[in-house]
Amino acid sequence: GAVVSQHPSRVICKSGTSVKIECRSLDFQATTMFWYRQFPKQSLMLMATSNEGSKATYEQGVEKDKFLINHASLTLSTLTVTSAHPEDSSFYICSAMAGEGYTFGSGTRLTVV
Amino acid sequence: AQKITQTQPGMFVQEKEAVTLDCTYDTSDPSYGLFWYKQPSSGEMIFLIYQGSYDQQNATEGRYSLNFQKARKSANLVISASQLGDSAMYFCAMRGYFSGGSYIPTFGRGTSLIVHP
Numbered sequence: 001g002a003v004v005s006q007h008p009s010r011v012i013c014k015s016g017t018s019v020k021i022e023c024r025s026l027d028f029q030a031t032t033m034f035w036y037r038q039f040p041k042q043s044l045m046l047m048a049t050s051n052e053g054s055k056a057t058y059e060q061g062v063e064k065d066k067f068l069i070n071h072a073s074l075t076l077s078t079l080t081v082t083s084a085h086p087e088d089s090s091f092y093i094c095s096a097m098a099g100e101g102y103t104f105g106s107g108t109r110l111t112v113v
Numbered sequence: 114a115q116k117i118t119q120t121q122p123g124m125f126v127q128e129k130e131a132v133t134l135d136c137t138y139d140t141s142d143p144s145y146g147l148f149w150y151k152q153p154s155s156g157e158m159i160f161l162i163y164q165g166s167y168d169q170q171n172a173t174e175g176r177y178s179l180n181f182q183k184a185r186k187s188a189n190l191v192i193s194a195s196q197l198g199d200s201a202m203y204f205c206a207m208r209g210y211f212s213g214g215s216y217i218p219t220f221g222r223g224t225s226l227i228v229h230p
Contacts, residue, residue, distance in 0.1 A: 032215035038156075043204065043222045049215060057213050091156055095218070100146055100165070100208065102218055104158035 002028045002098030006105025013084055013112055021079045021108045023094035030096035033077035035069060038091045038107075050077050084112040115140045115209050119221035126195045127229050133180070134190040134224045136205030146208035147188040149179065152223075153201040161203075164188055195228045202226075 003026040013019050023033060032051050036044040050056040050071035058064050066088075068080040081088055093107040116139040126132040138147065149161040164172045164179045172179040180189040192199055202223045209219040 034218065041202075041225070043220050046217070049213060049217065051214055093156070093158065095158070097215060101148055101160060101163055102206070102208075103160070104150075107156040107158075109156070 002096070002103045004030070004094060004096055004103050004105040006094055006108060008108055009106060010109045011111070013110070015085055015112055016083055018080055018082045019084055019110060021081075021092055021094075021110075023077050023079075023096075023105045025075045025096055025098075028096075028098050029074035030077065030098075031074060032097055033071055034095040034102070035067075035077075035079050036093045036095065038093060040091075044093065047079075081110065084110070086112045088112050115142075115145075115207055115219045117205050117207055117219050117221035119205055119224050121224045122222070123225045123227070125227050125229060126192075128197060129194055131191060131193045132195055132226065134192070134203050134205075134226065136188045136190065136221060138186050138188060138205075138207055140207065142210070147179070147181070148206045148208070149177070149188075149190045150204045150206060151199075151201045152204060158204075162190065192226075197228050197230060200226060200228045 005024045035047045047062045048056045048058040050069045052071045052074050056069035071077040089112045094105040095102045118137045145166045147164045151159040162172050162174045162177045162179050164181045171181050176193045178191045204223045205221040207219045209217040
């Protein structure tokens with residue numbers, strides 16, 4: 001089946017630094033990648049949709065300059081949290097459409113100290 | 114607009130018993146897909162089962178079955194013979210509206226299932 005590999009699974013960074021999260025589709029081409037943020041015991045909150053070779057579409061209220069999304073190839077999409085602050089600490093997970101459904105990366109727990 | 118409603122924030126079930134997790138949906142599209150995902154404490158989203166809007170029969174995958182009632186717009190997940198490892202969050206989702214070249218998915222709020230020994 002379709003697999004999305006997400007790295008890192010866990011990262012701790014200092015306030016003010018940037019963190020890059022990668023999602024790779026291993027055995028299929030992901031034309032579209034969805035990026036989510038999830039708070040404890042809550043549902044997935046769609047942050048943005050990225051399409052290969054074009055600018056990402058951000059959901060209302062998501063800061064484009066803070067959450068930089070790049071989808072340079074059909075197998076790689078990245079989310080960079082710039083100038084991270086403690087309030088950016090969260091679980092981030094990517095997803096791609098594969099066939100009729102959606103396949104997810106394993107998620108990244110970001111802690112900003 | 115599309116919407117997924119899961120009205121059970123938490124459910125408890127005894128090991129080896131069956132449990133039903135509720136999901137209702139709303140959409141104006143005649144063609145849609147419904148999914149259930151399991152999210153254990155590790156955070157990964159595990160695909161469980163899929164039901165297409167034109168599928169005549171209810172979907173089944175091992176211990177999971179989807180009780181699809183189209184007229185009622187419900188897509189309840191039935192887990193038979195619950196196991197301790199079934200304790201997790203469960204999300205109902207819909208292959209959503211088409212925008213910008215892709216189908217934007219819609220998720221419910223989730224149901225936390227705890228299986229007691």
